[in-house]
Amino acid sequence: MDEQRFEDRLQAFIEEIKQEDQMTEKQRSILEAAIKLFASKGFHASSTSEIAREAGVAEGTIFRHYKTKKDILIAAVAPVIVKIAAPYILKDIRTITEARAEKSFADIVTELYRNRLSLLEANEKHFRILIQEAFFHEELRETLLQTVAKEGKQIIQRFVEQRIEAGELRPLPPEVLMRIVLSLLLGMVAFKYVVGKEEFASLPEEEQIDLTVDILMNGISQR
Amino acid sequence: MDEQRFEDRLQAFIEEIKQEDQMTEKQRSILEAAIKLFASKGFHASSTSEIAREAGVAEGTIFRHYKTKKDILIAAVAPVIVKIAAPYILKDIRTITEARAEKSFADIVTELYRNRLSLLEANEKHFRILIQEAFFHEELRETLLQTVAKEGKQIIQRFVEQRIEAGELRPLPPEVLMRIVLSLLLGMVAFKYVVGKEEFASLPEEEQIDLTVDILMNGISQR
DNA sequence: GTCTATAACTCGATAGAC
DNA sequence: GTCTATCGAGTTATAGAC
Numbered sequence: 001m002d003e004q005r006f007e008d009r010l011q012a013f014i015e016e017i018k019q020e021d022q023m024t025e026k027q028r029s030i031l032e033a034a035i036k037l038f039a040s041k042g043f044h045a046s047s048t049s050e051i052a053r054e055a056g057v058a059e060g061t062i063f064r065h066y067k068t069k070k071d072i073l074i075a076a077v078a079p080v081i082v083k084i085a086a087p088y089i090l091k092d093i094r095t096i097t098e099a100r101a102e103k104s105f106a107d108i109v110t111e112l113y114r115n116r117l118s119l120l121e122a123n124e125k126h127f128r129i130l131i132q133e134a135f136f137h138e139e140l141r142e143t144l145l146q147t148v149a150k151e152g153k154q155i156i157q158r159f160v161e162q163r164i165e166a167g168e169l170r171p172l173p174p175e176v177l178m179r180i181v182l183s184l185l186l187g188m189v190a191f192k193y194v195v196g197k198e199e200f201a202s203l204p205e206e207e208q209i210d211l212t213v214d215i216l217m218n219g220i221s222q223r
Numbered sequence: 224m225d226e227q228r229f230e231d232r233l234q235a236f237i238e239e240i241k242q243e244d245q246m247t248e249k250q251r252s253i254l255e256a257a258i259k260l261f262a263s264k265g266f267h268a269s270s271t272s273e274i275a276r277e278a279g280v281a282e283g284t285i286f287r288h289y290k291t292k293k294d295i296l297i298a299a300v301a302p303v304i305v306k307i308a309a310p311y312i313l314k315d316i317r318t319i320t321e322a323r324a325e326k327s328f329a330d331i332v333t334e335l336y337r338n339r340l341s342l343l344e345a346n347e348k349h350f351r352i353l354i355q356e357a358f359f360h361e362e363l364r365e366t367l368l369q370t371v372a373k374e375g376k377q378i379i380q381r382f383v384e385q386r387i388e389a390g391e392l393r394p395l396p397p398e399v400l401m402r403i404v405l406s407l408l409l410g411m412v413a414f415k416y417v418v419g420k421e422e423f424a425s426l427p428e429e430e431q432i433d434l435t436v437d438i439l440m441n442g443i444s445q446r
Numbered sequence: 447g448t449c450t451a452t453a454a455c456t457c458g459a460t461a462g463a464c
Numbered sequence: 465g466t467c468t469a470t471c472g473a474g475t476t477a478t479a480g481a482c
Contacts, residue, residue, distance in 0.1 A: 044266075049480090068480080069481090172438070179414050180435065186410055186413060203399065208399065211399050215395070215399075219443075247469075271454060287469070292455090
């Protein structure tokens, strides 16, 4: 019964966000406070009174704008999915599919890695919430997988298959290739954010990416 | 003030776990119920009354055994750190350092990947809690990084350096090599558990590992 | 600011093991 | 009969909701 509501809400928010300048001052500060708190303490550990205090509004004001606490979560997370994740994935897909022969696989992947890392850096807090809450709220996880994984999978696979046929890549199973490419990205992200910046980052990020792509291409390109 | 207490508690639990058969029936069922709930809903979303119901005990009984709810979390997670993470890391380190010239880098990595994936499979719930709560509880994150990252880093780096000197691996920065090796493992885990089994696993796990190692070795080995 | 539910946690009563 | 594990109603605080 809740999954349906979530889809509806998401649709509603897509509309709402399109004219998001209509958001009041208070509404915006509530969302900002919520994002900050959710990202640092998690959804359940952040109380609405805390959000109100942080936002500098009365607690009642929160419920004027968002019916439930969960609505705040959705309002915080939905834009990330519809504004950031989806368009960027579509953009990538375009970039990848349109770059038929002009660009090398290495260049495309390098660009992909750079995109992703800077995107993540710019929206760190949102993604934190997204990842954490996706663990528990199946609605979110489903929406994410539907948006990200399923749509992306086919196109990337087809593209990889083309590159294999063209003799640029080794004839490996496409989904394995895809996994490897994404694993290395995921690994860079994990080391950057989880393990810590100081401990491991002996090289500047640019070089990290270049080296990673170099190793990747040695591993997957056709001799 | 809390970090100190955590270390103390951890020490206490290390002792406790060593004679863990002294655990009463109830105590064990409380822990089991808590692990189940924490893993599926998270720490804050699981109430003690729920844990009690799930475990088939009175709520008061919980607090006879665990002073606070957080103690249950620690009791659930501490064994993973002290019983599973630490010994396995030590075992790996042994495996790696003792396999001087006899074993190829590829064989060692293959073994590492297999180990890790089956270890994860056997303790999925515990690791779920560990990862989720490590996001928020700095104590846990610190303990983990101290136990896992720091200790492992030096040894693996030294080993990788030896393999480079021996001409088996390309002269890449050791921490980059390490990141790549771990990224591919992380990626396999992520695809297995997050993205889902059916969607992507067209190949059996054994072959996935072998292919991954093959690609890795093409990428990092010296010609 | 107020209401209601529920959270974590307490403690005296109880009952079975030795 | 004491002792130890258990029960569960009761306490206090604070959550979300309006």
